[in-house]
Amino acid sequence: MNNERLMKVLLAPVISEKSSRIAEASGQYTFRVLTDATKREVARAVELLFEVKVDCVQVLNVKGKQKRTGQRLGKRQDWRKAYVRLQPGQDIDFGGGA
Numbered sequence: 180m181n182n183e184r185l186m187k188v189l190l191a192p193v194i195s196e197k198s199s200r201i202a203e204a205s206g207q208y209t210f211r212v213l214t215d216a217t218k219r220e221v222a223r224a225v226e227l228l229f230e231v232k233v234d235c236v237q238v239l240n241v242k243g244k245q246k247r248t249g250q251r252l253g254k255r256q257d258w259r260k261a262y263v264r265l266q267p268g269q270d271i272d273f274g275g276g277a
Contacts, residue, residue: 180223188216188224192273193260207264208271212238214259221261231269237262 192198193209201207212221222233239262243255265271 185224232266234264234266
């Protein structure tokens with residue numbers, strides 16, 4: 180796998196109440212990833228960027244919602260979400276030590 184491709188796979192962490200509860204309870208972190216990313220690519224990208232060991236990855240497609248702007252109907256973009264479970268004892272700190 181190309182390191183340049185792995186650096187582009189993870190787009191952003193998903194920071195929400197649900198993802199925070201999952202991270203505290205089971206050491207599972209949520210990321211927004213490229214729509215064509217595979218589980219193996221996501222696992223290697225997390226290991227490369229955060230220097231942790233990944234236990235398993237679950238990936239799902241999120242459908243964009245129908246939204247109305249004035250009289251027109253629009254649609255938000257579809258995206259892909261990855262739940263990454265780390266091996267016991269591993270941790271990712273998004274706060275930067277603050």
